[in-house]
Amino acid sequence: MFTNTISAVALGLLSSLVVPTDAYWRMPCGGTLVAGRLDPVVTPGKVSGHTHSVMGGNGFGPTMDYADTQASTCTSCAIDGDFSNYWTPMLYYRNSTNGEFTSVGIAGGAGGTVYYQQRVSYPGKKLQAFPAGFRMTAGNPELRAYNATVQQEAISYACLNYNGGGPPQQSNFFDVNCPDGVRAQVYFPSCWDGVNLDSPDHQSHMAYPLGGRPDGGVCPDDHPVPMISIFYEMLYDTGKFANDWYDGKQPFVWSMGDNTGYGFHGDFVNGWNVELLQNAVDNFVTEDAGQADNVYSFAPFKAPAISGTACSLPPMVNEQVVGTMDQLPGCNPVTSTPGPVTDCTATTTLGTVTSGIYTDMTAEGWEYLGCGIDVYGNPALGMPLQDAPTMTVQNCITLCGGKGFSIAGLEYASQCFCGDSLPARASPTPGSIGTCNMPCAGNSSELCGAGSRLSLYQKCGSTCQNAQFNGPNSEGSSAAPATVLTASATAAVATPTPSMSSNSSAPVAAVVSSSSAVLPAYESPVPVASSSAAVHSVAPSSTSAATSSEESDCPASSTDGPSAPTPTSSASSGNSSVVLPSGWTSAGCYLDTVNPRSLSGLTYAWWGEKMTSSGCAAYCADKGFSYAGTENGGQCFCGNELVGSQVEPASDCSLPCDGSASEVCGGQARLSVFTSSTTIANNRRRSHLRRHAKGYQGAHYHEASV
Secondary structure (H helix, E strand, O other): OOOOOOHHHHHHHHHHHOOOOOOOEEEEEOOEEEEEEOOOOOOOOOOOOOOOEEEEOOOOOOOOHHHHOOOOOOOOEEEEOOOOOEEEEEEEEEEHHHHHHHHEHHHOOOOEEEEEEOOEEEEOEEEEEOOOEEEEEOOHHHHHHHHOOHHHOOEEEEEEEOOOOOOOOOOOOOOOOOOOOOOEEEOOOEOOOOOOOOOOOOOOEEEEOOOOOOOOOOOOOOEEEEEEEEEEEEEHHHHHOOOOOOEOOOOOOEEOOOOOOOOEEEEEEEOOOOOHHHHHHHHHHOOHHHHHHHHHHOOOOHHHHHOOOOOOOOOOOOOOOOOOOOOOOOOOOOOOOOOOOOOOOOOOOOOOOOOOEEOOOOOOOEEEEEEEEEEOOOOOOOOOOEOOOOOOHHHHHHHHHHOOEEEEEEEEEOOEEEEEOOOHHHHOOOOOOOOOOOOOOOOEEOOOOOEEEEEEEEEOOOOOOOOOOHHHHHHOOOOOOOOOEOOOOOOOOOOOOOOOOOOOOOOOOOOOOOOOOOOOOOOEEEEEEEOOOOOOOOOOOOOHOOOOHOOOOOOHHOOOOOOOOOOOOOOOOOOOOOOOOOOOOEEEEEEEOOOOOOOOOEOOOOOOOOOOOHHHHHHHHHHHEEEEEEEEOEEEEEOOOOOOOOEOHHOOOOOOOOOOOEOOOOOOEEEEEEEEEOOHHHHHHHHHHHHHHOOOOOOOOOOOOO
16 A cells, blocks of 8 residues: 655655656557457456457566567567567457447557656656566456546546547446547556566555555655656557447446446556666657657657568467457456456467467478568569469469569468568568468468568478567477377367466476467458448437537647648659549648558549549548558559658659559558548647646546446
8 A cells, every 4th residue: 555645845845846747759559469358457467357459568477577578579569679569458349139249440540649748746756757677557457337546537438529528537338329439548556666577466565655546646655766757658440439339338348347447457568677767767758749759769660560560479378359259258247346257168268379370381391581671663572573362372372482582472362472582671570470461362271461561481392480579478388289280280289388488387288279369450452331231220429419628738639630640742743643532632741650550541543544642532532531641653552641640852752653564553562642631630640649748637537347
């Protein structure tokens, strides 16, 4: 227990105390590292009771320490030097008529956003970076009712409605539809006892500041070390279920069976280079929301999908956690009073599940190298030797081997590339499965790369070993590697290597089958209408619950809109002949993070004609989007938000459009961006960032349990 007291001496110093500025930075995490019943903080070495979505470094595992984080070879977040892990529970939609649960995706396919803020202080103490080995949690997964504590105030939800009129933030799920998604938010305590890197409940070594607010103030005497504050935002695509509410009741539930929302929580394991983080804490002083990403002057920025394939790990628990299922993973009942789970047959075995990630061709003398990156206009293995609707892994290696090549690469489901060397830019990231997740055109049980992704195989003779995806913290294990799909695509049973420290005593055996491994969904090359369940009722509109913005410093979650690029003088370079829809303008050249796409509302948009920027902008406008972007000379993307992007030199966008050499269609991982000049997204985004800089005082509300 911590006390909300401060010594008389400390109180006497408050008048001269310089409280930290509202400086902060925001770090986008480009995708989920791994999803499943894993929690190395609360249940180390065991299968967790409920599912989580994990972001950060690929040193993550069921059991891990600081050394494991530093052994990471990549991170799903945007700063090199930070191999921390951040995780929250998974969200599901519950169909109350048939009892089925469907996982709710994170908007845009992204992972989430982590804010680092300078918010707390203590007399005579400087703000500290997290030390090596530090970890903590925030929130209570068993909470089902409002309890009027500062810990409760650290959990909040924002109902997004870019057209305005949404309700203010509150501490539980909304009873109205949020057309542009629900943003779940958790603020971690920032005052450390200065001694313990963890505690039995994973919270007592930390405390929130005095004053009843989670996000700013003076630390209590028993936790006198002020630390950098962290805050998670997770934006969920709940609007997709607007027509599938029943009896007017909100249908969402957290993975631990919580349908109130009060039980949202987060975990953090520090994996920063501590010196790097302390440097950023000491020197990052800007208060301008428009300069929030300036932390990259202290920490190296990287675009995960540009420097290598996306950072991701295979499942570590052999069960379905994504898609539609009869019950929540781990048999968690939906209850208002959480209790022990009984008569559950869910697996309690850990093991890296590599089934379905690649096809084992070692019997043919070929080994799997991993998922490599390919670049339009500068292919890693030259032009494809074959593009066929019957493409399989066997067909491609037979083709390449027959022509004397030693490397075979499969891309975009049907293309086969051959070569004898692989450029460094195309090499797979060690320990990451990447995003080669498109089923082969000729065998849907195999994977044949994806857009700009190569499933790579290499001739190996008699000494073959497929790429390993057990994570850096599994070194030293004596277990045999997991069996994967055979060339005939038959399921296999295996004993996989667990992803945990070599000195762990946790279980190592697991039964693996190809039918249950869950991989990220691939991007469709053309717009595909999603199937929807039978419409039984429509969710109440968020506009019906509109509340005056005077009620809160931060009620206008509905005003948090997409980030609008500012048109620049160089934006139209090379694109003077582009004909734009009325009210649209050219915004310039921007980075595309690729996985997820910076413009993800509609990917690989196509309207039946050869690609032009004029056609792309017209098509996106017609579909109701406020942004359009062309890339690689022949790709079109639409969206309402530019995720994880940044302005790039105009010269980076220099590829002529396939349909008109007089127009420019972006470049390699570069978007020629066009936007509606009527959008108010810039103001919305600034407002959203400013509110985080100023705090959450008065921003939280509570209602009766759903």
